[in-house]
Amino acid sequence: MELPPGSESQTGKVCKLKRALYGLKQSPRAWFGRFSTSMRRFGYHQSNSDHTLFFKRKGDKITILIVYVDDMIVTGNDDLEMTALQGYLATEFEMKDLGLLRYFLGIEVARSKHGIFLSQRKYVLDLLTETGMLASKPADTPMDQNHKLCECADHPDQTPTNKERYQRLVGKLIYLSHTRPDIAYAVSVVSQFMHAPTESHMNAVLRILRYLKGAPGKGLIFSRHEHLGIEGYTDADWAGNASDRRSTSGYFTFVGDNLVTWRSKKQTVVSRSSAEAEFRGIAQGITELLWLKNLLGDLGFHPKDSMKLYCDNKASAQIANNPIQHDRTKHVEIDRFFIKEKLEEKIIELPHVPSKDQLADILTKAINRRNFHDSISKLGMSDIYAPT
Structure with a gap:
């Protein structure tokens, strides 16, 4: 362990670590156990369906908190309870209220009279900039309809590609699919070759990036x-x-x-x-x-x-x-x-x-452009950043 910046070393003195949150294997469990105990002490119930979800009901009013590591979202229709919860958490932990939800873990939140819109536009643009694909030609679909992707052992003549770069890109695309169901199948396919990727697999990943270039702001809208x-x-x-x-x-x-x-x-x-x-x-x-x-x-x-x-x-x-x-x-x-x-x-x-109305078809195979865009329009996907 190193001395923190600004401190002076003293002979015969040692540093005592009082608390560690990051870097230890047991720290996530210890932190979540401490947080869960505090929430239950304040009268909140932990959901059995999602252990990161806590809620408290008072008559027809409800307050909900969901946590990811040390980031939290508080919502509900009980303003007094939400204020009391924030005050309680401030006394238990060092925390900051960032106000109305607009950006959470790379997911952008926009509100209007039509509903709540979720997208990862900035995440997509940063990914395209990092890979040098910002000026690439957009693709109509995330995957070629007649793709023949398979293992290297089946085609030993295929040229291997940079494994670390491939894994890094696919990992980022997996996170992006949290708000982009239109790329779910393509990402599922390319993630099957993480152990030994080839140039054909990398080209499939670049095809997904070219598709994202066409509509980086596409996302999901939740209406009432x-x-x-x-x-x-x-x-x-x-x-x-x-x-x-x-x-x-x-x-x-x-x-x-x-x-x-x-x-x-x-x-x-x-x-x-x-x-x-x-x-x-x-x-x-x-x-x-x-x-x-x-x-x-x-x-x-x-x-x-x-x-x-x-x-x-x-x-x-x-x-x-x-x-x-x-x-x-x-x-x-x-x-x-x-x-x-x-x-x-x-x-x-x-x-x-009927098969023509089966929305899940885009999750099992690569389909043509017309059917693909017809399906994603029925899913409630839109692009509020697209020019009118």
Whole structure:
């Protein structure tokens, strides 16, 4: 340990470290344990669905706090309680009130009469400047529709690229996908080659950057609607990975017609049919809907109607509703009973949606420009910085 700047060394004296927050393995757990204890002492409850979320209800009023390391957001409809909470936290910790939320962990927040808009425009522009892509030609889609990305072992003639640079860029794109569901599939694909990237993989990353160049300010808008219904879209691309023939599944979830969560991920096992791949995707989508329902329940909102999960595969819906076990479904037996149980309890509905209206299609495969932009417009994505 080194002496702090400005201090003078003295013979026979040593430094005693009273408190360390950063750099130690146990420090995050110790800090969060201390913070959680303080919040519970002040009368707040910790959500079981999201342990970083704390809330306090008084009648029809609620105050919510969410924390990420040492950054906090406080919101709610009880002004007196929010003022009391800030005063209490100021006595417990060294903190500063930054006022109305405008910028949080690289995410920009804008408000208007239409709702709340989230984007990462500055983050995108800084990334483009760092990579020298600010003057590049924009791309219409984040990934080529007929891409053939695969492992190096399958094509040993491919030229390796700078591994550290590739990992750094993909890591930044993963963080950017927090407000950009339009690049979720492309980022999911390029992140599968972090251990041994080649020039073709790097070109795919640069293609994503060129797409971001076309609309760096694109983001999500959250508007007020008359309901808080929960619904989702799930889809799967059967055996889409050329290296191991695994399928890619994805889902979008909406609360009150506002997009809140999404995911694009390669499945962990090989599916023997398209119905099986869709079936596994449905199970993941239902899990996400149940989590959202529990989270809203913690905040005092209890949806009365069944949650709808839209799927464009009729075979998987028929398997879920079929009370008879079949030999072809033995290997997805647990998922089948899980889905069947939620259907019988009227918690979930599986309405069919035509493939042309399947929003989750952009999370499972690279599609053409027209269908891609049509899908993201239905997700509630817009660009308030675009010229009118």
